[in-house]
């Protein structure tokens with residue numbers, strides 16, 4: 001959690017803003033000084049609010065008082081809800097320091113006409129945006145979504161990608177200011193609403209770990225099984241500070257209550273290492289490096305008999321091959337970043 005260049009998004013359980021606020025106070029008081037965002041998560045679950053719901057000015061003020069970046073507590077932008085999309089962007093533009101949280105139905109990135117409307121309004125209001133894309137599995141595995149994200153990244157508006165998995169790295173390579181990977185599966189996705197007929201909601205999956213060579217999250221049991229079948233590849237050993245050279249399935253031999261935390265710690269280390277390998281001084285090279293890593297990961301997935309991961313193909317297709325002998329200088333990186341925490345005048349204790 002304290003690697004250079006990292007930050008934290010604290011996401012509310014449905015409606016539990018006081019809980020998130022207490023966490024934020026605790027972290028600020030303990031001197032956590034990396035970027036910290038509070039996600040009110042009013043857009044998720046079956047009790048989600050629509051995008052036309054006004055922001056809670058008290059909630060925005062609390063973030064500001066703690067010296068944090070102000071992330072709007074937006075509702076969900078559903079299929080065709082242009083009024084809702086515009087409402088979020090317009091209200092954010094009226095606030096000096098806010099980031100517009102846009103929790104989007106997949107169609108806003110996938111369907112060309114919806115995407116055009118999204119791009120037009122994002123350019124017009126020109127406020128920083130943080131997007132969350134709804135899907136029951138991997139939104140970037142759906143054809144057209146990576147293309148839509150890249151077009152959005154080219155709008156010259158600071159963009160953050162929240163509740164994501166490995167594709168967060170692709171977004172960073174293509175110019176996102178920041179990208180957040182969930183600590184557990186439920187926070188790596190925005191699940192659609194559960195149909196009233198099905199009880200119990202989406203099942204809570206077993207812990208998964210990042211397999212860096214495959215750019216994939218895989219359940220620990222799958223990793224252990226595949227390792228037995230393909231013991232000689234170098235996919236399994238990990239030199240991160242959590243694994244310390246052990247093969248990834250070591251976590252499976254720890255008590256069950258520890259596995260999710262260990263899986264997360266390993267995955268965070270692995271993602272930070274991947275980011276360091278991917279991001280360099282020339283943004284154009286970052287995209288090409290990411291493209292090459294996607295091709296390599298697809299190869300290794302085939303080698304060990306795992307299904308193809310469509311997102312890996314979509315990233316490669318969307319980035320394309322480099323133009324030959326391009327003499328232009330490298331583009332500059334966007335200057336915007338999530339500000340570190342300001343000193344807060346107000347000291348607040350956890351309640």
Ligand SMILES: [Zn+2]
Pocket residue numbers: 238239240241242243244266267269270
């Ligand atoms: Zn590790």
